Amino acid sequence: MRGDPVRGHLDGLLLAALEDGPLHGYAIITAVQQRSAGTLELRTGTVYPALNRLERAGLLRSSWESVGERRRRCYALTDAGRRALADERTAWREFTSAIGSVLDPARAPRPAT
Amino acid sequence: MTARGPRAPRGPDSGADSGAAGASGAAPGPPARTAVDDHLAALDAALSGPARAKSRMLAEVRDGLADAAAAHTDAGAPTRADAAARAVRDFGTVEEVGPAFQRELTIVQARQTARIVALIVPFLMACWYLVGVTADDAGGRLPAPVHVLAANLGGLAALAALLAAGSLAATGAVSRRLATPRRLPLVVAWTGTTAAVALAVSALTLSAGAVLAQDWPVSALAGALTLVAHTRLAASARACRRCALLAR
Numbered sequence: 001m002r003g004d005p006v007r008g009h010l011d012g013l014l015l016a017a018l019e020d021g022p023l024h025g026y027a028i029i030t031a032v033q034q035r036s037a038g039t040l041e042l043r044t045g046t047v048y049p050a051l052n053r054l055e056r057a058g059l060l061r062s063s064w065e066s067v068g069e070r071r072r073r074c075y076a077l078t079d080a081g082r083r084a085l086a087d088e089r090t091a092w093r094e095f096t097s098a099i100g101s102v103l104d105p106a107r108a109p110r111p112a113t
Numbered sequence: 114m115t116a117r118g119p120r121a122p123r124g125p126d127s128g129a130d131s132g133a134a135g136a137s138g139a140a141p142g143p144p145a146r147t148a149v150d151d152h153l154a155a156l157d158a159a160l161s162g163p164a165r166a167k168s169r170m171l172a173e174v175r176d177g178l179a180d181a182a183a184a185h186t187d188a189g190a191p192t193r194a195d196a197a198a199r200a201v202r203d204f205g206t207v208e209e210v211g212p213a214f215q216r217e218l219t220i221v222q223a224r225q226t227a228r229i230v231a232l233i234v235p236f237l238m239a240c241w242y243l244v245g246v247t248a249d250d251a252g253g254r255l256p257a258p259v260h261v262l263a264a265n266l267g268g269l270a271a272l273a274a275l276l277a278a279g280s281l282a283a284t285g286a287v288s289r290r291l292a293t294p295r296r297l298p299l300v301v302a303w304t305g306t307t308a309a310v311a312l313a314v315s316a317l318t319l320s321a322g323a324v325l326a327q328d329w330p331v332s333a334l335a336g337a338l339t340l341v342a343h344t345r346l347a348a349s350a351r352a353c354r355r356c357a358l359l360a361r
Contacts, residue, residue, distance in 0.1 A: 025173055026180035044181060044203050045210030048174055049217045056220065057288045073173045084289060 006040055010050050012088035013040070015059065015081055022076035024067060025051060051075055059084050147197035149178045152204065159211045161359050162218025163225060163352070170214060178204060212360070219353075219360035220284050223298035226305040226346075226353040227284075230277035233342045234270045234308055237315070240335045241267065244319065259322055266311050266318075273308040277301065298357040305350030312343035 006013070017023065017031040028051070029044050054060045059081035065074045077085070153175055160167055181200035182193070190196035204210065241263060280301045284293050319336030323329040 024176070024180075026177045026184075029177075029181075030184070043205040043210065044177065045174075045205035046213055048170065048177065049210070049213035052170065052217045053288075056217075056285065058286050059289065070176060070179075072176050073169070080286075080289065 024072040219356040227277040302353035309347040
């Protein structure tokens with residue numbers, strides 16, 4: 001899955017990839033790809049500006065750290081970033097549950113009469 | 114946003130499909146240029162913005178592409194050039210991803226310009242006020258038109274400072290909830306330009322005032338400070354206009 005459907009959720013995906021700890025840009029990309037078992041393909045060039053934007057909004061903070069022989073820009077979630085991720089999850093669950101109950105009515109919980 | 118549209122299918126060994134990627138590599142001396150170097154050069158040429166922010170951004174991309182190329186080598190890419198070409202292909206073309214980078218750089222530039230307006234303009238207004246007070250204390254030697262002009266410029270400068278502070282907020286924490294308007298950098302650019310013109314007129318006024326006023330060193334100093342601020346702000350506003358036009 002690629003292109004527009006992924007783009008709409010890019011911020012949430014990036015925040016989720018950082019939930020377990022700080023990562024640098026390419027590690028974030030591979031984390032998203034691994035978690036989706038290769039189903040989600042990020043155009044890697046879209047990730048870096050998005051990380052910059054999330055940092056500007058105060059959802060991430062970055063620092064240059066030595067990883068191996070190179071210095072790399074590592075990102076970590078801020079408290080506001082954690083809250084944004086929680087909000088994103090809630091919104092996603094509500095959305096999938098609503099769409100699911102329309103597309104697949106047999107499996108939807110029946111409202112009490 | 115980035116360009117959409119169908120892309121070529123991406124097989125595991127579709128090889129170099131972008132630019133002069135795999136072709137380089139004949140020179141024996143320094144390490145051959147790879148597709149990564151070419152792509153970084155193309156991105157560098159396409160983007161405009163504050164030098165530090167831009168070089169940080171490009172350094173990060175360079176690291177990311179090097180990591181991606183190394184991963185492709187581990188995954189079995191036959192040559193270094195081939196691995197680099199695959200990393201570049203995954204990254205996206207400058208046409209596809211350039212606009213998102215430029216938008217970020219434009220916002221960085223707009224925030225710099227807004228910061229100058231929001232910090233320097235109130236400081237200078239305080240200076241002008243002091244000049245007015247000292248002149249009045251010294252016997253009210255500043256002529257009435259100078260007072261009227263100063264009041265108008267002060268109003269304009271205050272408005273610019275407020276607008277700049279608002280823009281800083283809109284591109285900072287507020288952007289979590291509200292998408293930053295696309296034209297905001299252009300608004301900041303013209304706010305900065307207007308404030309720069311106001312500062313130039315003020316510098317002239319203060320210089321003229323210095324000739325007339327008894328306490329001329331204060332006016333002259335305020336005029337010189339204003340002129341310095343004008344130069345700095347005018348350059349920043351010009352850079353902001355250029356970035357805003359590029360980001361569209």
